[in-house]
Amino acid sequence: MNIIECRQLTKAYRGFKALDQFSCTIEENKLVGLVGRNGAGKTTLMKVLSGMLKETSGEVKVFSHRPFNSLLVSANSIFIDDQMNFPTALSLAEILEESSKFYEHWNEELAWHLFDYFGFHKKEYHKNLSKGKESTFNMIVGLAARCPLTIFDEPTTGMDAAVRKDFYRILLKDYLAYPRTILLSTHHLEEVEDQLEEVLLLNRGREVLHMSIEELREFAIGLKGKREVLAPYLADRQPIYTEAFGMDEEYIVTRNNLSQKEKQDMKREGIQFSGVSASDLCIYLTSSGSHKGGTLDDILN
Amino acid sequence: MTSLTEVRTSEIIVKQYQYKLKAYMGVLTSLVTVQLLGLLFSLNGVGSRGTGTFGINLDINYYSADMIIIFTFFWGFMSALLMTTKAYREDDFAFITNRFSSNMSSVAFIATVSVIGGLTAIMAGFLLKVVVYFILGNKEIIGTGLASGPLMFTEGLLAMILLVFLFSSLGYLAGIIVQVHRVFVVLLPVLFFGCLQYLSSTENWNLPAFMYEFYFQESFFLLFAAKVVASAALVFTIALWISDQLEVKK
Numbered sequence: 001m002n003i004i005e006c007r008q009l010t011k012a013y014r015g016f017k018a019l020d021q022f023s024c025t026i027e028e029n030k031l032v033g034l035v036g037r038n039g040a041g042k043t044t045l046m047k048v049l050s051g052m053l054k055e056t057s058g059e060v061k062v063f064s065h066r067p068f069n070s071l072l073v074s075a076n077s078i079f080i081d082d083q084m085n086f087p088t089a090l091s092l093a094e095i096l097e098e099s100s101k102f103y104e105h106w107n108e109e110l111a112w113h114l115f116d117y118f119g120f121h122k123k124e125y126h127k128n129l130s131k132g133k134e135s136t137f138n139m140i141v142g143l144a145a146r147c148p149l150t151i152f153d154e155p156t157t158g159m160d161a162a163v164r165k166d167f168y169r170i171l172l173k174d175y176l177a178y179p180r181t182i183l184l185s186t187h188h189l190e191e192v193e194d195q196l197e198e199v200l201l202l203n204r205g206r207e208v209l210h211m212s213i214e215e216l217r218e219f220a221i222g223l224k225g226k227r228e229v230l231a232p233y234l235a236d237r238q239p240i241y242t243e244a245f246g247m248d249e250e251y252i253v254t255r256n257n258l259s260q261k262e263k264q265d266m267k268r269e270g271i272q273f274s275g276v277s278a279s280d281l282c283i284y285l286t287s288s289g290s291h292k293g294g295t296l297d298d299i300l301n
Numbered sequence: 302m303t304s305l306t307e308v309r310t311s312e313i314i315v316k317q318y319q320y321k322l323k324a325y326m327g328v329l330t331s332l333v334t335v336q337l338l339g340l341l342f343s344l345n346g347v348g349s350r351g352t353g354t355f356g357i358n359l360d361i362n363y364y365s366a367d368m369i370i371i372f373t374f375f376w377g378f379m380s381a382l383l384m385t386t387k388a389y390r391e392d393d394f395a396f397i398t399n400r401f402s403s404n405m406s407s408v409a410f411i412a413t414v415s416v417i418g419g420l421t422a423i424m425a426g427f428l429l430k431v432v433v434y435f436i437l438g439n440k441e442i443i444g445t446g447l448a449s450g451p452l453m454f455t456e457g458l459l460a461m462i463l464l465v466f467l468f469s470s471l472g473y474l475a476g477i478i479v480q481v482h483r484v485f486v487v488l489l490p491v492l493f494f495g496c497l498q499y500l501s502s503t504e505n506w507n508l509p510a511f512m513y514e515f516y517f518q519e520s521f522f523l524l525f526a527a528k529v530v531a532s533a534a535l536v537f538t539i540a541l542w543i544s545d546q547l548e549v550k551k
Binding site: 013047051052053054063069070071072074075076079081083084085086087088089090094095098099101102103104105141148 | 305306307308310313316319320323324325326327388391392394395396397398399400401402545546548549550551
């Protein structure tokens with residue numbers, strides 16, 4: 001069963017297309033990481049999915065409903081970002097009480113345990129919290145709401161390393177205890193990749209890839225060796241990333257679909273193999289060098 | 302399949318209304334401030350007259366709580382306008398909502414505070430009498446208008462509540478229009494006063510006069526109430542219709 005379906009989804013802000021003919025489907029009870037560069041359209045996608053923004057064209061379905069103005073989608077999803085606006089007149093404790101009235105599956109116990117664990121005071125106000133504390137509090141609301149669709153937009157902004165680790169642990173534990181669809185956008189894939197099941201990579205408003213984290217880790221391979229030795233092997237394949245080393249050496253990332261024979265030949269000729277981490281691969285796949293402006297090296301030199 | 306929570310709109314509106322009662326009660330603080338300010342301005346009196354014949358001096362000072370009432374209308378307008386601003390609308394989206402339920406719970410909240418606003422404005426008239434009594438010392442105070450009978454008083458009270466509600470609805474609509482585009486912050490007052498100026502200077506049809514006649518010259522109370530409620534409902538419907546397209550968290 002698909003929780004989220006987008007077809008040719010476009011969201012334009014005054015002519016600028018934040019999402020451009022975007023299509024994807026996300027299945028039920030998956031923990032999906034949304035990655036991409038700044039301005040790739042991650043936040044826009046999440047806001048459209050949670051019904052905050054209205055799609056410009058195309059189709060978007062959440063629980064088979066159009067999210068914009070849908071009470072059903074609102075009741076079954078929660079969107080947490082670092083600009084959460086809670087009523088300023090309510091204290092933290094009151095915000096949790098109000099949330100528990102609204103969300104049917106609200107986990108009172110988890111909410112208050114985390115509230116105490118992270119050292120919040122009942123009479124504090126949301127607007128007085130520090131950046132990291134604010135994110136931590138928002139995260140508590142997001143987790144305790146136990147919505148069938150939980151959306152976290154860069155939930156760890158401002159959190160210190162210890163809290164980030166705690167967050168990922170709690171996230172995974174609560175997800176296993178109470179499976180639901182969780183969408184999480186992040187710029188630190190390496191921190192969270194052990195928790196994720198799938199990765200959805202966006203670039204300039206389009207889906208670049210959508211696969212399981214295992215597939216992503218095996219997707220590419222790094223080759224390092226002399227340029228002239230590497231060249232014949234790369235004649236009919238597209239390098240994902242190229243970096244020059246010294247005078248005549250080169251590091252090339254390419255699809256990991258070399259045959260056994262090719263690998264043996266390469267090894268004999270002194271080419272070194274290395275794995276490509278999921279987060280590096282995502283950077284390579286969306287590197288800004290691939291469009292106008294040239295590579296950073298061009299600019300720096 | 303995860304079981305989805307089925308929600309009824311009415312249920313959510315009630316929940317939102319309850320939370321707004323708690324979260325937005327700050328408007329009552331401004332109500333008190335505004336009415337006290339109105340009271341202060343009323344102390345000046347609206348006019349005085351003095352005659353003296355045969356060694357008797359008669360000084361009459363007129364006092365009116367009109368200022369308090371006008372200030373209360375203004376408060377209703379501004380409070381409703383504030384509720385449509387981005388921060389307040391986004392508050393709703395922290396919990397379960399859609400635009401319809403968010404608006405309806407706001408209307409319910411506005412209706413509630415209109416009752417409080419209307420009630421206190423009328424009561425402030427009595428406060429004015431008390432204050433004037435103490436300022437003027439031991440002099441005769443003759444009440445007019447609302448003091449002239451329980452039925453009259455009740456009607457006046459209800460009329461006041463309804464009018465606060467009507468002004469609030471106008472504030473709400475103005476706020477929503479401004480949310481559509483910033484330019485209306487300037488454009489809306491200009492259009493309003495421009496049209497008012499134009500329509501009150503035309504010869505065959507005079508809008509302010511018509512309004513005055515339509516609402517305030519209505520002698521049958523129930524008809525007056527119906528007119529005001531219908532007007533407020535119309536204004537809120539327009540606001541609802543416009544805000545149905547508004548995005549949040551842009």
